[in-house]
Amino acid sequence: MSIKSDLPQGTLDLLILKVVALRPLHGYAIAQRLQQVSRDVVQVPQGSLYPALHRLENRGCLAADWKETETGRDAKFYRLTRKGRAQLQTEAASWQRLTKAVGLILEMADGGAE
Amino acid sequence: MNWWNRLWRRKQMEQQLEKELRFHLDQYAADLIARGSDPEDARSQARITFGGSEQVKEDCRDARGTRWLEDLWRDFAYALRMLQQKPGFAAVALITLALGTGVTTVMFTVFESVLLKPLPYPEPDKLVAVHGHSETWNAALYGEQNVAYLDFRDCRRESRSLDLAGWVFNTGTLSEPGEPEHVDEFEASANLFSVLRVPLFRGRNFSPEEDRPGGARVAILGYSLWHRRFSGNRAVLGMGVVLDGNRYTVIGIAPEGLRLEGDEADVYTPMAQDTARYMLNRGPHPVGVIARLRPHATLAQAQTELSVIGHRLAAQYPDTNKDRTFVAQRLRPAVGNVRSTLWLLLGAVGLVLLIACVNVASLLLARAVSREREFGVRAALGAPRSRLIRQCLTESGVLGILGGVLGVLIAAVGIRPFVRLWPGSLPRAEEVAIDWRVLVFTITVSLLSGFLFGLAPALRAPIRDLEQKLRAGARTIAASSRRLHADLSCPRLPLRSCC
Known part of the structure; x- marks a missing residue:
């Protein structure tokens, strides 16, 4: 069993927006998707997924509709709004800047140790 | 969804929250069963992975942002x-x-x-009181000074920024019909009601022809007097009343509660018909003056204009008008x-x-x-x-x-x-x-x-x-x-x- 790491603070929103950007999904599917795509490395506590979804919906980044699934049950499907798309772009860009900077610093530390 | 809806549809939102979370659990359990778990185990496994569902619900409620409401x-x-x-x-x-x-x-x-x-007139901030002013007069002690009738006429004719109206307080005896009665009389310029922008309760205003010496003797009754003495009878319009021995025709009834400097008049008569000596001399100052700023005119403009007129009159009539000028102030209620x-x-x-x-x-x-x-x-x-x-x-x-x-x-x-x-x-x-x-x-x-x-x-x-x-x-x-x-x-x- 692999060791799963916790999500860094504030990245859950970004991941949700990214996953939902492709097509509308319900909460369970979003959880599944996050797990698959991150190859089980990232642990998304299922309990904290829903408050995050509701928060994003409240801020207007996500909109939700009740629709039927393939199995014939009603589920709440979330989709990205225009505002959410803009949010996703800015957050993704800043995340990339951050990781790049952190990477640089780590490489420098390695260089110094040798 | 606005806040109001959230408050009133709380029950529905709670149901949806419950439904959403149950869907997740069921789906998860179904997946586990499909992978070969025992149904009972699958359900409890799903609940454990999910965490305390009441806690999740609380967090979701917090996330709505209307929690405080x-x-x-x-x-x-x-x-x-x-x-x-x-x-x-x-x-x-x-x-x-x-x-x-x-x-x-x-x-x-x-x-x-x-x-x-504010005063009970339309656009009260456009109303201005015009006072006489001289260095020797102590306004704090005696109150503001009124204006001489002839000065008033000059100001009215020459001012471009103000529409001036005046009145003279007088008393008289109303003798017919009914018992003779001591009344408060306002001799008013024809435009007094239009400057204040208050419509008469009944009848019509003085015409410019009536507001000149020797014009037809007409009168407007004060609302209270009309109620008291004529029991509010509308047939009073066109009737004759005798005031100080002269017969006047009643042409109107003033609006209810109209007061100038705190007094309600019993009878209004046209001001220019009064040819008493104090009216034809710049020495006495009997006329109270109210004015309305014309459109686009400011109080400062009006003040400048009045000063110019005042200086000119002082030069022209040094005997009576030396050191006298006129002051425009916002009209305020007289509260003493x-x-x-x-x-x-x-x-x-x-x-x-x-x-x-x-x-x-x-x-x-x-x-x-x-x-x-x-x-x-x-x-x-x-x-x-x-x-x-x-x-x-x-x-x-x-x-x-x-x-x-x-x-x-x-x-x-x-x-x-x-x-x-x-x-x-x-x-x-x-x-x-x-x-x-x-x-x-x-x-x-x-x-x-x-x-x-x-x-x-x-x-x-x-x-x-x-x-x-x-x-x-x-x-x-x-x-x-x-x-x-x-x-x-x-x-x-x-x-x-x-x-």
């Missing part, structure tokens, strides 16, 4: 239930508050109507020296309200002691201190608002008798009425006093020695509350003696 609503309902449960306490607190806010509202209504309310009295009384009732607040605060404190255990339980269940304080303040706010509503009712009943009991005559007494400004004031005052008297008990809510309290109930903390109680009783003594 929902809490407020719940606290509000709870406060009402608490009041119902303790009718004795509720009655005493509400009566105290109602009396406190009641007298404050009555006093503020008078204050507002007399000092703050009532201002300081009203301020004093407003301050006094403010103190009365403060005493009421202190009384209710000590009542609330006494009750807080008996609710110590309740707050202990709430804190034990995880309510933070801020939440407890908020609950206390909501409860006292509800008390304050209810007291305020009762206070407004008391004020609505009491305002007329109060004005009637006013020693001497209260200026603008007929305008005293509760309006939206008074209501805004009272609501603000009740809320503020609610917070004021709720603060002491609310700040006691912090839970110290929680465990002890839960175990011992109310008894142990009675002593500490007595001390605060005493603190509140002290200031009441000097407050009472000064009222």
Whole structure:
């Protein structure tokens, strides 16, 4: 069993927006998707997924509709709004800047140790 | 979805939340079963992975962003239930508050109507009073100076920024029909009503032809006189009345409550028909002048213009007009020296309200002691201190608002008798009425006093020695509350003696 790491603070929103950007999904599917795509490395506590979804919906980044699934049950499907798309772009860009900077610093530390 | 919907559709939102989370659990369990788990195990496995579903729901509710509103609503309902449960306490607190806010509202209504309310004319900020001014005149002692009739005519003719109207106060005897009666007569320029922009109650205005020497003798009756002497009979229009031995035809009835410098005229006659000596001489100053700024004109322009006219007249008629000029001021209600009295009384009732607040605060404190255990339980269940304080303040706010509503009712009943009991005559007494400004004031005052008297008990809510309290109930903390109680009783003594 692999060791799963916790999500860094504030990245859950970004991941949700990214996953939902492709097509509308319900909460369970979003959880599944996050797990698959991150190859089980990232642990998304299922309990904290829903408050995050509701928060994003409240801020207007996500909109939700009740629709039927393939199995014939009603589920709440979330989709990205225009505002959410803009949010996703800015957050993704800043995340990339951050990781790049952190990477640089780590490489420098390695260089110094040798 | 707006806030209002969220509040009212809370039940529906709760159902949806429940449905959404159940869907997740079922789906997860179904997946586990499909992978070969035992159905029972699958369901419990799903629940464990998901975490405490009540906690998740709480977090989701917080995420809605309207949590405070929902809490407020719940606290509000709870406060009402608490009041119902303790009718004795509720009655005493509400009566105290109602009396406190009641007298404050009555006093503020008078204050507002007399000092703050704008004049009852359309666009009152465009109205200007024009006074005579000379260095030797002490306006503080004698009041503002009026204007000579001939000066008034010159100003009216030459001013571009002002539309001037004038009136001369006179008295006379109205002898027919009916008993002879001493009346207050206003000799008014034909445009007086149009400058004020008040339509006559009935009939028509003076025409320019009537407002000149030797014009047809016509009169407009004051509303009160018309009611008193002619019992409000409309057939009076076209009838003749005899004023100072001259027969006048009644052509109109003035609007109700029209007052100039605090006086209501019994009869209006055209000013230019008065050819007495004091009218044809620049020495006496009988004419009161009111003017309306023409469109796009400013008060400063009007003032400059009047100064120019004044200087020209001073040069032209040095005998009478030397050092005389004219001053334009915003028209303000004539309230005389009532201002300081009203301020004093407003301050006094403010103190009365403060005493009421202190009384209710000590009542609330006494009750807080008996609710110590309740707050202990709430804190034990995880309510933070801020939440407890908020609950206390909501409860006292509800008390304050209810007291305020009762206070407004008391004020609505009491305002007329109060004005009637006013020693001497209260200026603008007929305008005293509760309006939206008074209501805004009272609501603000009740809320503020609610917070004021709720603060002491609310700040006691912090839970110290929680465990002890839960175990011992109310008894142990009675002593500490007595001390605060005493603190509140002290200031009441000097407050009472000064009222």
